[in-house]
Amino acid sequence: MSLRMGILGLLQYAPMSGYGLKKVFDMSINHFWSASLSQIYRELSWLEANGHVTSDIERQDARPDKRIYTITETGAREFAEWLNAFPGSFGAPRRDEFLLRLFFGAAMDKKLLRRELDDFILMIEKYGKTIREDRIPDFSEVLAQIGEGRITDREALRRASLYWRFTVRRFELVAEASVRWARECIESLEENE
Amino acid sequence: MSLRMGILGLLQYAPMSGYGLKKVFDMSINHFWSASLSQIYRELSWLEANGHVTSDIERQDARPDKRIYTITETGAREFAEWLNAFPGSFGAPRRDEFLLRLFFGAAMDKKLLRRELDDFILMIEKYGKTIREDRIPDFSEVLAQIGEGRITDREALRRASLYWRFTVRRFELVAEASVRWARECIESLEENE
């Protein structure tokens, strides 16, 4: 359902191919809802079969032909309904293998555990650096590039930037908290030796 | 796989029924890996069919009989292997419907959006209060209760408490960050009006 809506939401800005959608996904929605290419193609078939999108082939000479998907009115209505459904579900399904393994940390090799916590911090700080140095491209620019001349509503795309920054900011703050947490764990483990 | 391992991990502390496992799950692992009862029963069948656990019926008179599962040596070996596999995967599959909807916030009803952010904060602060007031029971005490007289290794269970606190602490810190984030969003939206 949510992936479906994510696709419809992106198609509202511009008609795109499955491959193009995947690229926009990877640098935006992917941060909070991951999807594989095969899944996207499957959803697109479903959406087309159910009248939420239509598609046209775009011929290209140096590259494979593309199938460009366009959202229909039905699709747009469906999306708006989902978007404005209240109450929204905050409770993201929790599946964190790292935390699960840490939970059983008492039975873990202590050196390995330490190394994992170090790696965890490293990974997050790398991401934090990317954000601080402003090397995260704005979602709307990437979309504009993929959507080429097909952008439906430039103004809507511009307004979307604010919300994109909200989601990035969330990761920034959670990342900070995560690093502090991991350091605390390391300290606590050292005291416990 | 991970659910499987979560079950094996808990069974290492004490033999338990599917129903008992669910209860221990709900107040511990559930915070980072949720599971439904039917899923637990299914996994238990699989684990028994593959020699990772054995089961015995425990007759009860005032209540339905229980099927008590005990971990085997094979199961314990399997669990230890999983636990000490490196590198661990940090990248939890991201599926956060709230963030996805917020990402499309430009197209959302503004009053609804505001209400959702308020509710989001409320929900987290309620949880934060529960933690601050120390009303989260220690995992090992709950397990001891459910495991009754069947605890295999009291010392291991005692040591597990530290790691349980790590996972709780993580939520505490992430919750704090989340509230700060939501307040920022609200402010930013007010400025943008």
Next chain:
DNA sequence: GGAGACATGTAAGTGGTTACATGATTCC
């Protein structure tokens, strides 16, 4: 009299991952 805890399970359906298949072009 009804809700909720206790207790175990099956069946159907949805959502997601991984592997497979194909093939041209571009960059190193």
Next chain:
DNA sequence: GGAATCATGTAACCACTTACATGTCTCC
């Protein structure tokens, strides 16, 4: 010569959810 990018899909499988089915006891 090899890897990456462009581009589309299918099939098999795995994981998870929801609904159904059954029945007792206890507490309000």
